[in-house]
Structures are given as C-alpha cells and as structure tokens.
Amino acid sequence: MSCTAVVERRLRAAGLRVTVQRLAVGEALLHAADHRTAEEVQARLQAESAQPVSLATVYRTLHTLVEHRVVGHLDRGRGSAVYEWLDEQHPHHHALCVDCGAEVEIAPRLLERLERAVKAESRFTPFLDHLAIIGRCAACEAAARSQ
Amino acid sequence: MSCTAVVERRLRAAGLRVTVQRLAVGEALLHAADHRTAEEVQARLQAESAQPVSLATVYRTLHTLVEHRVVGHLDRGRGSAVYEWLDEQHPHHHALCVDCGAEVEIAPRLLERLERAVKAESRFTPFLDHLAIIGRCAACEAAARSQ
DNA sequence: CTTATTGCAAAAGATTTGCACTCCA
DNA sequence: TGGAGTGCAAATCTTTTGCAATAAG
Numbered sequence: 530m531s532c533t534a535v536v537e538r539r540l541r542a543a544g545l546r547v548t549v550q551r552l553a554v555g556e557a558l559l560h561a562a563d564h565r566t567a568e569e570v571q572a573r574l575q576a577e578s579a580q581p582v583s584l585a586t587v588y589r590t591l592h593t594l595v596e597h598r599v600v601g602h603l604d605r606g607r608g609s610a611v612y613e614w615l616d617e618q619h620p621h622h623h624a625l626c627v628d629c630g631a632e633v634e635i636a637p638r639l640l641e642r643l644e645r646a647v648k649a650e651s652r653f654t655p656f657l658d659h660l661a662i663i664g665r666c667a668a669c670e671a672a673a674r675s676q
Numbered sequence: 677m678s679c680t681a682v683v684e685r686r687l688r689a690a691g692l693r694v695t696v697q698r699l700a701v702g703e704a705l706l707h708a709a710d711h712r713t714a715e716e717v718q719a720r721l722q723a724e725s726a727q728p729v730s731l732a733t734v735y736r737t738l739h740t741l742v743e744h745r746v747v748g749h750l751d752r753g754r755g756s757a758v759y760e761w762l763d764e765q766h767p768h769h770h771a772l773c774v775d776c777g778a779e780v781e782i783a784p785r786l787l788e789r790l791e792r793a794v795k796a797e798s799r800f801t802p803f804l805d806h807l808a809i810i811g812r813c814a815a816c817e818a819a820a821r822s823q
Numbered sequence: 824c825t826t827a828t829t830g831c832a833a834a835a836g837a838t839t840t841g842c843a844c845t846c847c848a
Numbered sequence: 849t850g851g852a853g854t855g856c857a858a859a860t861c862t863t864t865t866g867c868a869a870t871a872a873g
Contacts, residue, residue, distance in 0.1 A: 546847055548853065567838080583855045588838060590853090606751040609837060624800045633800040639793045646786045647809070653771045653780040655811035662794070664802035693827065693872055714863080730830045735863060737828095756862060 532556050543597035553580040554590045555614070558600055563632055564611035564623070567591055605663065624662040628669035635662060679703050690744035700727040701737045702761070705747060710779060711758035711770070714738055752810070771809040775816035782809060 530538075536555035540547050557570045565573075571587045574580055582590075591612050594600035604610045605625060613623075622635040640657045647655050665673060677685075683702035687694050704717045712720075718734045721727055729737075738759050741747035751757045752772065760770075769782040787804045794802050812820060 546852065548847070550854070585839075585856075586854055592838095604751060606749075606757070624794065624798065624802060626800070627803070633798050635794060635798055635800075639790060639797065642793070643786060643790045646789070647771070647782060650786065651771065651780050651782055652814040653773070653782075653809075653811055654814075654817045655771060655809050656774070657811075662800075662802050664800055664804075667799040667801075670801045695828065695872070697829070732831075732864080733829055 532559055535559060539599045543599055545593065545597065549580050550582045550586050551590050551594075553582055554587055555594065555599070558612060558614040561613070564603060564613045566609040566611050568609065570612070622657070622662065624664060626666035626669055627663055628665055628673070631666045631669075633666060679706055682706060686746045690746055692740065692744060696727050697729045697733050698737050698741075700729055701734055702741065702746070705759060705761040708760070711750060711760045713756040713758050715756065717759070769804075769809065771811060773813040773816055774810055775812055775820070778813045778816075780813055 533552055533556060536552050536559060537547055540551055540555070545551065553574050554570055557573045558565060567584065567587050570591070571582060571584050574582050574587075591600060591602075595602045595612070599615060601613045601615045602610060603613070603623065603625070620637050622637060622640055624633040624635050625631075626633070644655055644657050647653055664670075680699055680703060683699050683706060684694055687698055687702070692698065700721050701717055704720045705712060714731065714734050717738070718729060718731050721729050721734075738747060738749070742749045742759070746762060748760045748762045749757060750760070750770065750772075767784050769784060769787055771780040771782050772778075773780070791802055791804050794800055811817075
C-alpha cells in the first residue's frame with residue numbers, strides 16, 4: 530500500500546475529509562523517522578514542491594490530526610512543539626535529551642505501569658500518550674556529571 | 677519564621693542575591709496553594725501594591741528560581757506556563773484535569789519507579805520533576821465514559 | 824566598588840484567526 | 849449545492865532581550 534493510501538485510510542477511518550493538503554502533511558510525518566515541527570513540515574512540502582501548503586493550514590491540519598489520534602504531539606516547553614505520525618502497529622514514547630536533542634524510545638510498558646499506579650492511587654486517568662519526557666541521554670548525562 | 681524569611685533563606689541557600697523583587701515573587705508563590713502563571717504573580721504584586729515588579733523581572737526571577745529548584749515549572753502546552761513554590765519538606769507532583777482544571781497530587785514514589793525503569797532500560801535520565809501529567813480526574817473521566 | 828539585577832519598551836517567536844475563495848462529499 | 853477546508857495577512861499571546869539606571873555584597 531502506498532504512503533498516500535496509508536494516510537488516506539487513516540483520514541477516512543477518522544471520519545475526516547480527504548484533501549491534498551491533509552495527505553501532504555500526513556505523508557510528511559509518515560516519512561519522517563523522528564519528530565517534526567510545523568515549520569519543518571511546511572518546509573519539506575515547499576522543498577519537494579509536491580504540494581505547497583500554507584503554514585496556517587499546516588497548523589490547522591496538525592491540530593485536527595492530533596485530535597483524532599492520527600498524529601502525536603509533543604510540547605518541549607522551549608521553541609516549537611513537534612509532531613509525529615502515530616503508527617498503530619508500533620506504539621511507543623519518546624524521550625528528548627535537553628543537551629543534544631537526541632531522541633530515545635521508551636517502551637510503552639514502562640508508562641503503562643505508571644498509568645495503572647496513578648489510576649489506583651490518585652483516581653486520575655493520565656493521558657500518557659501525550660507525555661513529554663525530557664532529560665539527558667547517557668552521553669550528555671555523563672558529560673554533565675564529570676563537570 | 678515569617679514567609680519573607682522562608683523565601684530569603686531559600687534564596688541564600690541557593691547562592692542567589694536577595695532583592696525585594698525576588699522576595700516578592702517568592703512570597704507570591706509561597707502563599708499560593710496552587711500554580712500561578714507569570715502574569716498572575718505580577719497581578720498579585722500589583723494588587724497588593726506591596727512591591728510592584730515588572731513582568732520582565734517576574735519572568736527572569738521565575739527562570740532563576742526554577743534553575744535553582746526553588747520553584748517548579750509546569751508547561752501545560754496551551755496558554756502560559758505555571759509555577760509553584762517547591763516545599764522541600766513535602767515533595768510531590770501534580771496532575772492536571774483537562775476538563776475541569778482540577779489538580780491532583782501524585783506521590784513522588786510513583787514517578788521514582790518510572791525514573792529507575794527508564795534509566796535502566798533506556799539509558800536515559802528523565803527530569804521528572806518537570807513532568808507535566810495531564811489527563812482526567814475521576815469525576816470527569818466518569819462523565820466522559822457515560823457519554 | 825564591581826557586578827548582578829531591574830524596568831522599560833521593543834523584539835521575537837509560535838500559533839491563531841477573520842475573511843473571501845475553493846473544493847470535497 | 850452546502851458546509852468544511854484553505855490561503856493570506858494581520859492579530860494575539862507569551863516570553864525574551866538590549867540598554868541605561870540601580871542596588872546587592
């Protein structure tokens with residue numbers, strides 16, 4: 530199945546209208562191995578000139594896709610937020626190194642345990658699929674300690 | 677010990693210069709039971725007219741206090757970030773309900789377990805004291821489910 | 824006395840919005 | 849065809865910054 534078809538299928542499954550802009554934004558994220566900011570998504574579409582999309586539409590589209598859980602949203606607290614395609618077959622979380630920007634994958638299992646514990650003890654249902662974990666990767670942590 | 681004295685002690689302990697502005701900002705957070713945005717902190721100082729502080733200084737002060745772990749910082753991803761006084765005697769985390777805005781206290785123990793697990797499995801050191809947990813409180817979750 | 828801190832106003836950066844136009848269902 | 853989606857430019861909102869004046873240690 531082509532990438533366009535994958536995106537289109539997710540859009541329809543979510544009950545969303547299919548537009549060239551939405552397909553383009555979706556594909557830009559689907560192709561990206563890592564996170565992308567809204568500007569990066571637009572820049573990519575500009576560069577490939579396949580389908581230029583206005584920044585306003587990129588934001589509106591991302592917002593819509595996040596609402597429908599097609600795309601994940603990570604607010605780094607500094608600079609722009611980043612987005613990533615959510616692969617239903619391979620759920621996972623990311624941790625971001627504040628020093629070098631490296632991304633580390635976190636097994637969902639670890640957070641599920643936290644989710645259960647919080648639910649049981651605090652009667653609160655956390656949305657951990659939007660969780661922003663920041664910290665330091667092994668290398669930067671070692672460097673920071675040796676100082 | 678007066679509130680001013682509490683704040684002053686923390687400032688000195690952190691090796692920071694003690695200024696009226698820093699004392700004022702610190703006290704505004706110390707008195708607040710919950711989180712405050714930078715604007716709310718300034719508004720409070722304006723209203724009490726005890727010590728008006730420019731918004732720029734409020735931001736700079738909060739930034740400094742967060743760096744020195746005197747104040748906690750929570751980025752809600754939407755709108756302004758919020759800050760809270762960190763009581764050394766009673767460490768805890770907060771979870772924010774997306775529907776009603778309620779805050780639920782999370783025992784540090786739960787996150788410590790996550791921290792150890794992430795460290796062990798992913799060779800990544802998360803800064804969990806800055807963690808923003810969002811989700812739904814028990815009441816709102818029940819309401820959402822019954823729909 | 825020396826350097827950090829402050830206030831002001833302007834800048835910066837990210838995201839949102841009004842409105843007229845276009846396109847999907 | 850009707851309502852959802854889009855582009856453009858301007859607006860918004862939060863946070864940061866340059867610079868001269870002030871205050872802490």
